[in-house]
Amino acid sequence: MPGTKSRREVNNNLEKIEVRAVRSKDELNEAYDLWGEVFPEDRSFFQERLDFDNSYDLNTTWIAKVNGDVAASVQFSLIILILTIQS
Numbered sequence: 001m002p003g004t005k006s007r008r009e010v011n012n013n014l015e016k017i018e019v020r021a022v023r024s025k026d027e028l029n030e031a032y033d034l035w036g037e038v039f040p041e042d043r044s045f046f047q048e049r050l051d052f053d054n055s056y057d058l059n060t061t062w063i064a065k066v067n068g069d070v071a072a073s074v075q076f077s078l079i080i081l082i083l084t085i086q087s
Contacts (some may be wrong), residue, residue: 018065022058031073033060050075 022028028050036043050056064072 015066017067018046020059020062022063024058024062027063028058028061030070031063031075034070046075 022031032043032047035041035046039045050061060076062074062076063070
């Protein structure tokens with residue numbers, strides 16, 4: 001049929017999406033880069049906050065990768081989560 005794609009063509013066009021906590025400093029650096037691009041503050045603003053936080057844990061920074069590239073990132077704060085749950 002004209003205009004239809006084979007199953008193989010469709011599967012080749014699917015994006016691989018992965019959402020999880022960062023696993024390395026390299027991935028954390030990708031998150032810093034992303035935040036520095038999308039927020040008015042530069043990357044150092046975010047990096048300094050986490051570098052000087054003795055309680056920082058990689059499990060509190062999550063990324064979404066699309067086809068292997070970091071497309072989104074979020075930093076969870078335990079204090080914010082506790083306050084949100086108690087409200």
